[in-house]
Amino acid sequence: MHLHTRSAFVAGLIGITGLTMSVTSASAQGGDPPVPAVAVSSGSTLLGVYTDLQATRGEAVFQKSCLECHVPSDYQGDAFNSKFVGGTAFDMFESIRIAMPQSDPGSLPRQQYADLLAYFFKINALPAGTSEIGIEPDALKSIKVEAKDTLAVRAGRMGRPAKTPRNGIHHGSPHIR
Numbered sequence: 001m002h003l004h005t006r007s008a009f010v011a012g013l014i015g016i017t018g019l020t021m022s023v024t025s026a027s028a029q030g031g032d033p034p035v036p037a038v039a040v041s042s043g044s045t046l047l048g049v050y051t052d053l054q055a056t057r058g059e060a061v062f063q064k065s066c067l068e069c070h071v072p073s074d075y076q077g078d079a080f081n082s083k084f085v086g087g088t089a090f091d092m093f094e095s096i097r098i099a100m101p102q103s104d105p106g107s108l109p110r111q112q113y114a115d116l117l118a119y120f121f122k123i124n125a126l127p128a129g130t131s132e133i134g135i136e137p138d139a140l141k142s143i144k145v146e147a148k149d150t151l152a153v154r155a156g157r158m159g160r161p162a163k164t165p166r167n168g169i170h171h172g173s174p175h176i177r
Ligand code: HEC
Pocket: 062, 065, 066, 067, 068, 069, 070, 074, 083, 095, 096, 100, 101, 102, 103, 116, 171, 172
């Protein structure tokens, strides 16, 4: 491989000048593994895992980066239940982060994906709490996505009336003839 040969050569030259490369980083990993937190409460979206302010930020993210192709009702009620309920907040965070926005997946700051989660919880009438949902994988994994009664969610549908989806853009479950 040209590149490797060349960079080894360059590294050699740099070595001669006395510059140390980052060869010590491997030894930094030899320490004790982090002690697993014992008393992580396994949270639930029914317990208030986001704040209203965060959901408001999430709504702005949705309008800026998602509304072009999705309407909020894509993520409400039954749609929310079938797409996200039963998994963890981490599953939800990652599935969105990895794939969306479709034109540039993963392009938003992680904080904005967390804010989107807060927004989706809010439009499903899940309770807000006193702390925001964060971006730490372990914390996200400790939160189970659970839903209130689907009918109650429908009755309390929030936000503006959904735009009529244009053909080909709305993509719920596949239509089975
Ligand atoms: C350019 C259009 C476009 C944008 C912008 C976009 N999406 Fe999507 N999204 C799609 C398409 C198309 C699919 C279906 C892809 C598939 O099924 O493989 C999809 C699928 C999804 C899904 C999977 C579940 C479902 O609804 O079928 C989620 C969740 C989702 N998008 C969330 C988002 C969020 C959140 C944003 C904003 C950050 C966003 N999308 C931005 C086009 C888009």
